[in-house]
Amino acid sequence: MGLLALGTALEWPEAKTKAGQVRQWGIEQLLANWRRARGKERDALLWGDEVEYLVVALDDAAKKSRLSLAQAEILKSLARDEELWKSGSGKGSETGDHEGEDPPHFHPEFGRFMLEATPGQPWGIGFKDLLKVESNMKWRREVAKAHMAPNEVPITLTTFPRLGTKDDYIQPYYPPSGPALRSQFVPDEIANPHIRFPTLAANIRSRRGRKVELNVPVFHDTNTPRPFKDPTVNYDLYNWPEDDDVRNGAAKDDHVYMDAMAFGMGSCCLQITFQAKNMTEGRRLYDQLSPLGPILLALTAATPIYKGFLVDTDVRWNQIGNAVDDRTREELGEAPIKNDRWRIPKSRYASNSTYISQDPRLRKEYFDPDLVVDEDIKKRLMEGGMDDLLATHFAHLFIRDPLVIFSEDLEELDLNKSDHFENLQSTNWQHMRFKPPPPDKDDIGWRVEFRSMEIQITDFENAAFSIFIVLVTRAILSFDLNFYIPIQRTTENMETAHARNAVLDRKFWFRKDPFPRRVPRSAQQSTNGSTFSSTASSAVNTPPPSPPLGPVEMEFDLMTIDDIVNGCADGSFPGLIPLVESYLNSVNVDVETRCFLASYLDLIRKRADGTLWTGARWMREFVAKHPNYKQDSVVSEEITYDLVKAVEEMTVKEGKKGSVGWELLRGKTV
Ligand code: ADP
Ligand code: MG
Ligand code: MG
Ligand code: MG
Ligand code: MG
Ligand code: MG
Structure with a gap:
């Protein structure tokens, strides 16, 4: 149990008993918000990007690079600086003149070696704003670097090539393995220590009934052994019950094997959020951008190395999907359905499975006839006035369990908030996300997020x-x-x-x-x-x-x-x-x-x-x-x-x- 200002995060067996309540309250919050916001019109066409960085410490004398776990210190220092900027004492920049631009925002991410930066304000749709994006991104990098140790740099590789190897690839060094991740490769200290993150990782593992499993096909070069047996796997560990996973065949021949959320959620990506002028336009954009997701994933491919090996895949996507896959054996179809509600064909981090636009061109043949939806939730949404398409979308997202529940939040349902809704929404990591306006921010409209792209080096x-x-x-x-x-x-x-x-x-x-x-x-x-x-x-x-x-x-x-x-x-x-x-x-x-x-x-x-x-x-x-x-x-x-x-x-x-x-x-x- 984690005790923090936020409250008490429930461990899985207890969280499971509250899942139905969280879903129900989330749906009531969604309905209340949807009723308030569905008629919102003529919102400005705004958009914004999110760039994620790895913080790497370079040791030039030893010719070593390591992930630096300095996220908290860097963010603290950045926050102080943002105050300086607000007071008008922002300093000059190597990357050009940023006078009048709001200082960029920095955010924590899952990995304690990661940072995320967004522009100080969303971009407008004017062409002039398009010209500012690159220089603003360079500025973000410069500002981030200014708050790091002299030997630390923000780099935009999707993954650190040697994350999870046997050497000291992190700084400061912690050996595996801890109670949250139970990984044989990475310590719990690799993750952001905020209670949300270790709880997320532990509850995914616990719900699933074993560790997450990432097997990435190795790239067979001329001297690569056949079969390739991942030499970094230790079959003789007995710290946790989960150490049995590899003895039960979790690590596959000819694959690089990984066993923790950090191998997926420790990856960096490039996301773009668009605000539409109203809900109708947002739904249309959501559908039309969806087929572009895989195309842009392949175009931005930047992930050929895992855990010190060249692999035979080029992108990060499925590895993140596997790293947060909380499905049980029953849901995966590996055991007959006895305790769970249904088989679920995809991880909660996966490509989208349905369309939402009320577009006459949307033919019934474009839908997945086997889409899994929670029929009770769909019924409730439709009784509340929502149309079939949108109700289906949310009733599909809500087939999942909430993973991180704070007991204090279960005392009273507040229909002016969206916390229970967001609990499910924000842990459904699909390649498109339909974002309703936040109930407490009148100036934000219906938004659509494009999420498949890999972060690029420059x-x-x-x-x-x-x-x-x-x-x-x-x-x-x-x-x-x-x-x-x-x-x-x-x-x-x-x-x-x-x-x-x-x-x-x-x-x-x-x-x-x-x-x-x-x-x-x-x-x-x-x-x-x-x-x-x-x-x-x-x-x-x-x-x-x-x-x-x-x-x-x-x-x-x-x-x-x-x-x-x-x-x-x-x-x-x-x-x-x-x-x-x-x-x-x-x-x-x-x-x-x-x-x-x-x-x-x-x-x-x-x-x-x-x-x-x-x-x-x-x-x-x-x-x-x-x-x-x-x-x-x-x-x-x-x-x-x-x-x-x-x-x-x-x-x-x-x-x-x-x-x-x-x-x-x-x-x-x-
Ligand atoms: P999340 O991590 O939930 O996707 P972030 O707040 O990190 O969201 O990033 C959202 C992006 O959307 C940022 O680039 C931000 O500038 C941009 N943004 C903020 N407000 C709006 C808005 N009203 N319309 C479009 N984009 C917005
Ligand atoms: Mg973000
Ligand atoms: Mg986020
Ligand atoms: Mg992010
Ligand atoms: Mg990420
Ligand atoms: Mg995002």
């Missing part, structure tokens, strides 16, 4: 992907685009995105004709003779006539990411970049802004066609060429140190005033 890339998604949302709304495919195809695409080099080697399900049944004028003609539109595919200007509703299977096809981003050669899909260019042509953008945006779009275009590498590819090449690498999949401490140094150098150089990330990007031709 802020140029992070800005490029953020801005690209923003422009895609503008094109979606302005051309009334239709990206619907059956939702199970998106689930499949999410798996596909994991394959090594999926960005170039794999095909993804995608809708062919994105245009509404009547072609909008804005997509047919450009109102601006800007020369930057020269790459816009002619397919955009002369979209094929929409066929009558035929079999759903005719609507979509397997495409490469290049097809999806740059357009199919045969014109069957116009391409996201040409659609964005077409949108930019339809609005008035000055030449300078257009030029700026062009450099970002160029990165996306070239990443998709293979001219530029993903971060994952760059890291693989870095390791392969390192003199210390023995073609045995092992990413040693020395390689890791050099890799972190190279990454750090890239960001430092990029951060200097006036420099553009473009030239510094590892723009290698394949």
